[in-house]
Amino acid sequence: MELEGSRKPLRVLEFYSGIGGMRYSLLKADVNATVVEAFDINDLANDVYQHNFGHRPFQGNIQTLSAVNLDSYNADAWLLSPPCQPYTRQGDELHSPIPLWPYELKSFCYIFVSGLQKGSSDARASSFLKILELIPQLLRPPSYLFVENVVGFETSDTHAILVEILEKNSFVIQEFILSPLQFGLPYSRPRYYCLAKRKPLSFEVPEFNNQLLRTPGPLLGQTESTVEKEHLQSPEYWDELLQACQPVDDFLAFKTFGNGKDSSTYSFHANDSAKSDRSDEENNVYFVPSSLIERWGSAMDIVYPHSKRCCCFTKSYYRYVKGTGSLLATVQEKTENRTPSLQDLSLRYFTPREVANLHSFPEDFQFPQQISLRQCYAMLGNSLSVGVVAPLLQYLFINPS
Numbered sequence: 001m002e003l004e005g006s007r008k009p010l011r012v013l014e015f016y017s018g019i020g021g022m023r024y025s026l027l028k029a030d031v032n033a034t035v036v037e038a039f040d041i042n043d044l045a046n047d048v049y050q051h052n053f054g055h056r057p058f059q060g061n062i063q064t065l066s067a068v069n070l071d072s073y074n075a076d077a078w079l080l081s082p083p084c085q086p087y088t089r090q091g092d093e094l095h096s097p098i099p100l101w102p103y104e105l106k107s108f109c110y111i112f113v114s115g116l117q118k119g120s121s122d123a124r125a126s127s128f129l130k131i132l133e134l135i136p137q138l139l140r141p142p143s144y145l146f147v148e149n150v151v152g153f154e155t156s157d158t159h160a161i162l163v164e165i166l167e168k169n170s171f172v173i174q175e176f177i178l179s180p181l182q183f184g185l186p187y188s189r190p191r192y193y194c195l196a197k198r199k200p201l202s203f204e205v206p207e208f209n210n211q212l213l214r215t216p217g218p219l220l221g222q223t224e225s226t227v228e229k230e231h232l233q234s235p236e237y238w239d240e241l242l243q244a245c246q247p248v249d250d251f252l253a254f255k256t257f258g259n260g261k262d263s264s265t266y267s268f269h270a271n272d273s274a275k276s277d278r279s280d281e282e283n284n285v286y287f288v289p290s291s292l293i294e295r296w297g298s299a300m301d302i303v304y305p306h307s308k309r310c311c312c313f314t315k316s317y318y319r320y321v322k323g324t325g326s327l328l329a330t331v332q333e334k335t336e337n338r339t340p341s342l343q344d345l346s347l348r349y350f351t352p353r354e355v356a357n358l359h360s361f362p363e364d365f366q367f368p369q370q371i372s373l374r375q376c377y378a379m380l381g382n383s384l385s386v387g388v389v390a391p392l393l394q395y396l397f398i399n400p401s
Helices: 021-028 043-053 067-072 123-137 157-168 235-244 280-286 290-299 352-358 373-381 386-397
Strands: 010-015 033-039 077-080 144-150 171-178 191-198 327-329 347-349
Touching: 010 021, 021 033, 021 386, 043 373, 067 123, 077 123, 123 157, 144 386, 157 171, 171 386, 191 386, 352 373
Parallel strands: 010 033, 010 077, 077 144
Antiparallel strands: 144 191, 171 191, 327 347
């Protein structure tokens, strides 16, 4: 097998670049590639991207791009993470938690269940549709295409349009729904991924063409005979995965050694990239107020440093506590045969650095000083899992000899 780009750098376009998750994934995948341009309309996200990569993404409306514009980049690959809101069930309130995976029977994460997906009729889907419509007009279409989105995209009309356009333009496709938990990361964040190659290129495991897979098996060179669908649905399979995951403690930058938020023995390890020089007094902003615990305690997802999974962090984390991500208990579950109350657990939010760690962002990732705490959380909630995307990109860019 040959890693495409080992002879000359691949030229990559990064659409909806956000804070750089896709680019970090490309770096982690160790692909010989150059991002020739990134595109994002969000000014703050572009500040973060520029701070870390020294290049400011194109900030104009993607819908203004023409086939001539895109041909001028002479790109080999397109990486896209379009807005997810059109493919998320929208509602005015969060109802009972629904398990997204069999293993979440024991570890619920809240999702919106009222309302309907808008799909392609949502204005936020229009730029992605415009990019897809340009593919047949290109003189030099990309040889590789990668799309990341929320679970639910795979049932949308936009997905149907994506597949139709790719197939009509000589692409072969493999699709996945994968979670960081399947890669040893204690983070429940299932996402949809589409990998496409333009013929005559082919996948290392072509048996999975035109299939939607829920296992990373093909990334490991496994064939259809080694992937048992029934086993993937069993609680035992997911229990095994959870046991193999690293503990949450491995991802904490804000270590707890005391018995409460009034203790002076809390400290930051290395650098919390959101604000690296916070004093102990300022660190108290991460503790959950008693009033919120009293009101929303029954709806909180609480984890401990030894836990092997935490819920997905959304862009509303820190603004709301219900259904936006896990909270960390900073005292032991039981002391002297006594189970502490929620108030006794000294609950705190994961810091932005810790959320970035769970996203598998590198240690040198930082937010500029002008970015507020809430803005840090919002942009991380809109980002992606480098720990999942990197092996997918490795698989995408490997071609059979």
